[in-house]
Amino acid sequence: xxxxxxxxxxxxxxxxxxxxxxxxxxxxxxxxxxxxxxxxxxxxxxxxxxxxxxxxxxxxxxxxxxxxxxxxxxxxxxxxxxxxxxxxxxxxxxxxxxxxxxxxxxxxxxxxxxxxxxxxxxxxxxxxxxxxxxxxxxxxxxxxxxxxxxxxxxxxxxxxxxxxxxxxxxxxxxxxxxxxxxxxxxxxxxxxxxxxxxxxxxxxxxxxxxxxxxxxxxxxxxxxxxxxxxxxxxxxxxxxxxxxxxxxxxxxxxxx
Numbered sequence: 001x002x003x004x005x006x007x008x009x010x011x012x013x014x015x016x017x018x019x020x021x022x023x024x025x026x027x028x029x030x031x032x033x034x035x036x037x038x039x040x041x042x043x044x045x046x047x048x049x050x051x052x053x054x055x056x057x058x059x060x061x062x063x064x065x066x067x068x069x070x071x072x073x074x075x076x077x078x079x080x081x082x083x084x085x086x087x088x089x090x091x092x093x094x095x096x097x098x099x100x101x102x103x104x105x106x107x108x109x110x111x112x113x114x115x116x117x118x119x120x121x122x123x124x125x126x127x128x129x130x131x132x133x134x135x136x137x138x139x140x141x142x143x144x145x146x147x148x149x150x151x152x153x154x155x156x157x158x159x160x161x162x163x164x165x166x167x168x169x170x171x172x173x174x175x176x177x178x179x180x181x182x183x184x185x186x187x188x189x190x191x192x193x194x195x196x197x198x199x200x201x202x203x204x205x206x207x208x209x210x211x212x213x214x215x216x217x218x219x220x221x222x223x224x225x226x227x228x229x230x231x232x233x234x235x236x237x238x239x240x241x242x243x244x245x246x247x248x249x250x251x252x253x254x255x256x
Contacts, residue, residue, distance in 0.1 A: 005230035008237025051087035062090035068111035080119030131170035171212030184225035
């Protein structure tokens, strides 16, 4: 059984002091979580503060982005080694907002994925279709292409702990949710594509998250399905009680 993941992407929310207040409000059972990889991806300005707040606890940190180069004249960017120095273990790569608003491409996603793996970070690679692409019947082809290009040049067994997040772009922040059975189906398509490049064992070990208006009231239903290994959560991860509820709902059950 793959270990579940619940990753909260705070996007451009919370100052460092806000983040500290969040950490102090988390229930003890979540701070010491043993069944789920509970992850917070705060703004870069809060990473150091949260690293100190969560020292000795089970909560892990992710960055929301990184550059593929180790160092250089890249104003405003941050490298893998800089993130590791702050205690970061995961990095979100290719989020739909990065693709749509900031020109992220399949090529840059691939460079960042390989750089993260080489540095010992675990990438959370985002793939997903827009509403227009889904309505045109292209959803499967889009996620296959994005997954394939993200993993080009990545050797089997190289990406230990690889995570892929399926985020239907039309469901992010809209309140719309892809039906759980359809999410499971398309995440199975993604897993099949991982198998083509990483082999069956690599595909079986790759955790695939659903990301698209995930909330406590739909998390339990999503987690009933075999290809859904957890969630990449936006707004519902900003409140400590909501985040705690999502972590609890992600815990494995005997039925799954």
